[in-house]
Amino acid sequence: MLDLVQSRSVTLGAGRLVCLDGPAGSGKTTLAGALRDLSPGSGLVHLDELLDGWGGLVGVDRRLDPLLLPLSRGEAGRYERYDWIAGRFVEWVPVPPTPLLILEGVGSGSLRHAALCTALIWVEVDVDLRLRRGMARDGEAMRAHWERWMRDERAHFVDHDTRARADMVV
Template sequence: MSSAEVVLDLVRSRPPTLGEGRLLCIDGPAGSGKTTLASQVASAGGDAVVVHMDDLYEGWGGLAEVGAQLGTLLLPLAVGSSGSYRRWDWRLDGWAETVTIAPSSLLVLEGVGSGVSLFAALTTVLAWVEVPPELRLERGVARDGPGVAEHWAQWTHDEQAVFVRERTRERADVVLDGRVP
């Protein structure tokens, strides 16, 4: 059984927590395979909608305030209304348009900090994805280019602080190896 199938089976076995829909948070360190898993879940998950946390951070330094925008997205969805968030434009280094997300049967929130405890009551399943640190760095540089190397050390420090504060891995419903499809 693939990781996506494992996660989807778990999600489907639980009652809705986000209005009439379910919320899957895919968290873990940068470069661990969260985006790949989210894509696989969305492909197999019917009308699943994926929101990438990269769109919600205020640049490289925005991780500490990771939960700030989640309220405007998740709280309206919890009562059956559309939610929204401001999208961060990494190329322009500034806030861009407001993105509206309509209720769906499955919202996949993917990225570092997606499993913040502030919204644990709305989370159907919290999945943690991990791989060895050297593979994470290799993937990150391959994905984002050599220019990210200068930001990587600070980002890994910031994400560790979030994971410790939130106890994300300990609270996860399932821990997955990001090297396994």
Template sequence: MSNAARVLKLAGSRPPTLGNGRLICIDGPAGSGKTTLAAEIASLAGGAAVVHMDDLFEGWGGLGRVDEQLGTLLRPIAVGSSGSYRRWDWPGNAWAETVLVSPAPLLVLEGVGSGASAFADLTTVLAWVEVPFELRMARGLERDGDSVADVWRQWAEDEQALFARERTRERADVVLDGRVGSRHG
């Protein structure tokens, strides 16, 4: 069974936690395969909504302040209303439009920090994806370019501090190898 099928099956075996829907959070270090897994889950589920945490961060330094964005996204959906977040425009280095997300049977939230403990009550499945550091760095620099190597390394330090504080891996319902069925994350 693929990682995506495994996570989707687990989510389907549990009651809704996000209002009438289910929330799959795919967390883990940058470059581990989260984005690919999210796309595979959405495809298997027939087009589930996917929100990428990269859109919620205020640039490279925004990791520590993302809970507010998650609150405006997830708490309204939990009570049957549309949630929202402000999208970060990476090339423009500024906040862009507000994105509305309607309640749905399945929402996949992927990215570093998606498994925030402040929203554990709304999470149906927390999946942790990991690969060795060297592979993550290679994937990240292939995707983002060598010019961001220093900020990528700082990001790696920041995310490790977040994961330690949140105990994300320890709280995960499933721990997955991002080398299995995934190429990027």
């Protein structure tokens, strides 16, 4: 995967952008950590921090503008971090230009910023395994939120044709 990314031209200012997208619970966060470990000095942003709660998938691509657009000009970007416990956005997080930025999470491969993406990696597993992982992490009390989220992400992926545009499927 890293070979694919490094074989391509820069797309994010002087750096490259890898978008790890796919359904919740499919292993994107784990893969992002492994990729960051293989590329010292890379940056990592989790889209969970940009979502406006469980209903925040709609419009998340616009929330990426303050992060990606300045980086595309070689300037520091930033994003507003959502606190899931407080239920609100709590702070702006600066992100300096880096040779490789890994953007991980549902919606990272949206069409709005496709021209800035060096490589779009689609990550998927069986839907039952995803839900089991979600319940293990978040608790059974969150099942209704997860089920709604799964419907929302399916619609998002259809609207953005995400899987079909992926450079690699894991």
